[in-house]
Amino acid sequence: MKNLNRKNLGLEKLQPIKVIQFGEGNFLRAFVDYAFQRLNKEVDLNAGIAIVQPLKEGMINMINNQDGLYTLFMNGIKKGEKIQDIELISNIVKSINPYTDFADYLALAREEELQFIVSNTTEAGIEFIESDTPDMQPPVSFPAKLTVLLYERFKHFNGNASKGLTIIPCELIDYNSETLKKYILQYCDLWKLEDSFKTWVSEACTYHSTLVDRIVPGYPRAEIEEYNSKLDYQDNLIVAAEPFFLWAIEGGDDLKQKLPFHKTDLNVKIVDDIRPYKMIKVRILNGAHTAMVPISLLYGNKLVMETVNGDFTGKFVNGVINEISGTLDMDKNEILAYTEEVMDRFKNPFIKHALADIALNSISKFKVRVLPSLLGHYNANKTVPTNLTFSLACLIQFYKGTWNNEALPVKDTPELVEAFKNAWQLGSLDLIVNTILANTEFWGEDLTKINGLSEAIIVALNEIEANGIEKGFNNFSSQF
Known part of the structure; x- marks a missing residue:
C-alpha cells in the first residue's frame, strides 16, 4: 500500500495560503478544514491553510509526514440507514511548530493573500499571560502569539488597512472573539506598541464570535484496520466524525461575501447573534x-x-x-x-x-x-x-x-x-x-x-x- 503524500496522489500543486489555523487537533481537521475544502470545491475559494501548532508538543510532524493530507470519515444514521462518507482533505499546505521554527511562523504574516485566522485552542487557550513579551519566540499564550503575528503583518504592509484579517475563533467560551480582541489590545498596551497598530488591529481586522457543533471522536484506533481497508493508501491521521455539522458565525453581508457558504448546502449560519x-x-x-x-x-x-x-x-x-x-x-x-x-x-x-x-x-x-x-x-x-x-x-x-x-x-x-x-x-x-x-x-x-x-x-x-x-x-x- 502506497504512502499518503502529494506526489503519490498527484496533488503537488498547492493553493495559496489564505487561512492560518491555530490548532492541529482532530476537531479542527474534521470541521474547519472540511468546511474550507467544501468552499474550495464548490465556489473555488482556492484557500490553502497553514497550521500553527499552539503548544510545544503536538502533531505537526505527523501532518508534515503526509504533506498535510488525511482522510475524514463521516459516519452516522440517516432515515434509519447507516451512512459513511469518505473525503480526502487536501487544503493544508503548510504546518509549522513556532517553538522550533519561529522564523517560518513570522513569515506567515507576510503572505500576500492571507485573509483568515481560525483557532481552537480549547477553552483554556484564550488567556492573558502578563509575563508574555514580544521578543519571546514564541510567547506562551495564543492571544500573545497572534499579537506578534499581527504586528509583523502590520509592519510588513506599512499599516495597509486592506491587509487586515478576518479573525474567527472557535473556542467554546462566551464572546470568544470579543475576549480574544480584548487580550490582543491588552498586549498592545503592555508591550507599548504604537497607537497606529492598535487602530489597525481594531479597525482593519474584524472579529467574529462562533458556535461550532460536530462530534469528532478522532482517530478510530479500535477499528483502524477496517477503516484502512477502504483506502488505497496508508493514512496515519484518519479522523472519524459524525455527519451532523453546524457552524454559526456572527457577521453580516461582508463576511458572507468572503465566506460564501450560502452557495453550498453545508450548515453554516452567518447571523447577527449566535x-x-x-x-x-x-x-x-x-x-x-x-x-x-x-x-x-x-x-x-x-x-x-x-x-x-x-x-x-x-x-x-x-x-x-x-x-x-x-x-x-x-x-x-x-x-x-x-x-x-x-x-x-x-x-x-x-x-x-x-x-x-x-x-x-x-x-x-x-x-x-x-x-x-x-x-x-x-x-x-x-x-x-x-x-x-x-x-x-x-x-x-x-x-x-x-x-x-x-x-x-x-x-x-x-x-x-x-x-x-x-x-x-x-x-x-x-x-x-x-x-x-x-x-x-x-x-x-x-x-x-x-x-x-x-x-x-x-x-x-x-x-x-x-x-x-x-x-x-x-x-x-x-x-x-
Missing part, C-alpha cells in the same frame, strides 16, 4: 458530554455510546440533561427536539468517542459548560441539583488521579493537576472539598458560598468511597 444557538448547544450537548465523563470513567466505561446505552449511566445522563434543560429560558418543544437529537448523536453506532479524549481540560470545560446550569438550578430552586452535583463530586474524585489503584486519564495543565494533588493530600474530606470549591482559579468564583453545595459534595464523595459509583449515587440521590 447566542441562541450557543446557549442550547453548549449547555446540553457539551454540558452533558462534560458531566458524563468523570462518573462514567469511574464507573468503568470507556466510550460515550456505552455510557448513554448503559442502564445506570444512561439514566444518569438523561437526568443531567433534564436538570440542564430546566435552567434554559427557551421554547420547551425546541429544547425537547434538540435533546432527542443529542441523544441520537450520542448513540451513533459509528462513533467510538472515548471518554478519556473528552477529559482534556475538564475543569475549565466544567466551568464553562456545566457550572452555569448547576448555579441556574440552585438560583431557581434554592437546592443543589442531584445529578449535576454528583457529577461535580465525581470530577473532584477523578482529579485525584487514581481510582481503585489504577491511574486515571487526567489531562490538564501541570499547575492545575498539582493544585488538586496538594488539595487531596490535606487529609480531611471537609478541608479537601472546601479548598477545591473555594479556588476561584478553577471556577471563576468561590463555590463554598453556594448554600449546601460543599455538604452535598462531601456526602457524595463519602458515598463514592464507601459504596462505589452506582450504589453511591443511589444513596446520594435519596438525600438530595
